[in-house]
Amino acid sequence: MQVTKVALVGMGTVGAGVARLLIDHGDRTGRHAGRILWVEEVVVADPKKARDYALPKTVTLSDDLSRITNNPEIKIVAHLVGGLEPARTIMLKLLESGKDVVTANKALLAEHGPEIFDRARELGRAIAFDAAVAGGIPIITNISQCFSANQILSLRGILNGTSNFIVSQMDEQGETYAEALKEAQQRGYAEADPTMDVSGADAAQKLAILAHLAFGAQVHWNDIPRVGIDTLDAADLHYARELNYRIKLIAVAKLRDSGLELHVTPNLVKIGTPLAEVRLAYNAISVVGDAVGSIFFHGLGAGQMPTASAVVADMIDMAVGRTPITFRTVELWSKSEARVQQCDHSALPSRFYIRLTVEDRPGVLAEVTGVLGKHQISIASVIQHEPSEEDGGQSIVPLVIMTAQATEGATQKAMAEIGKLTSVRPNAVRMRVLD
DSSP states (O other): OEEEEEEEOOOHHHHHHHHHHHHTTTHHHHHSSEEEEEEEEEEOOOOOOOOSOOTTSEEESOOOTTHTTTTEEEEEEOOOOOTTTHHHHHHHHHHTOOEEEEOOOHHHHHHHHHHHHHHHHHHHHOOEGGGGGTTOOOOOIIIITTTTTEEEEEEEEEEHHHHHHHHHHHHHOOHHHHHHHHHHHHHHHHHHSSHHHSHHHHHHHHHHHHHHHHHHHOGGGSSSOBSSSSOHHHHHHHHHHHTTTEEEEEEEEEEETTEEEEEEEEEEEEEGGGGGGGTEEEEEEEEETTTTTTEEEEEEEEEEEEHHHHHHHHHHHHHTHHHHHHHHSOOOSSHHHHHHOBBOOGGGGEEEEEEEEEEEEHHHHHHHHHHHHHHTTOEEEEEOOOEEEETTTTTEEEEEEEEOEEHHHHHHHHHHTTTTTTTBBBBEEEEEEEE
16 A cells, blocks of 8 residues: 555643554555555654653654654644644744644644635645544534535524533532532543633634535624523523423524624533433534435544544545645635624523522512513413522522513513512523524
8 A cells, every 4th residue: 555654743642542543453444545654754843751652653743843843744634732832833834844734733723723724725735624523423523514505594502512511410410510520520520720611602613614604604702692401400400300401502504684693601402302411521513404405423532542543534534635626625714704694692682591589479570571562572481389498588489481582682681670670589581492
């Protein structure tokens, strides 16, 4: 077989998985690529650091990036460095030295995509990044290639396995948020600082990439409205089940007449529907195309081998020439005007779940419904259990309301007004309902 020399920059968890697939299973990759992907160099920040995969003596391990950039025989590089810097600088150096690059760094693409992709085109190079979104799920390839005959109408997904694991443990095992987060950290799903995951920022970065590929949107991830799971209360999981729903952190991109709907928020999802049944650290994405209809993807969205699988698949596609062709023909982060604009979030319609803590006395429900009616919000159902606690000598009860279709802006204004009622206690909850 022919040999294509490749290199790795970074050999953390994912990098070790990539090395294992390329070196221990070279026959497998050889069958698919029609050539051997030969690992020539591995560059890391600290070559002396202990790693969970021992490289053979045929592979040089160093901290010298020039061993890759100055070697014209190395054609493809797996860029497996996290964060923004030095990841951005390394990426540009690789491109400028004539390498095609495969990356799993979604934060880098979400932040510096336009610069990096324009530079790659100027240099006649290609970038593949299927591993950057949803780990082992081949969503990037499917959107950019397999669905090319379609106008994609919507994407709805669980894009962060850490958050889904935490919510699943709270819902199924009765754990508190703190307990579920601690378990996620112990299992390696969550970082010591889990902010990017639990705040919805990680999912927003992935959604920004998918929205560009699917719709030609040019939206910075930080401009996508988002609410995380870090304030999720077990009471809402309980009431959701009572209403035959589960709560999931859902990323949405949907074409509307007014533009592109984008947000990442906890949603009530009907039990029995595919997204509601996604458990633990799994990801899932529902795609609707005008020709193909509805397609559902489900799988591990993170972890060593699922992500390594996506990286190596991209390297094979790069070696056989599929990625360079796609990269030239698919519009990716160009400086041209966006094909679609983000629509006004406040005007977006949805049904909503509202939970209030109110005084147990006559007239309170009428006060609340009066405010909702003032803002043209109809009520679909109400749950009010008997009082079980007191506040300042006054019995208080939870009041759960499911609304009919209303706009984001109207419900925000109504909630602000309801919060000023003397009969309503602080910390009201409002969540979208995914129908």
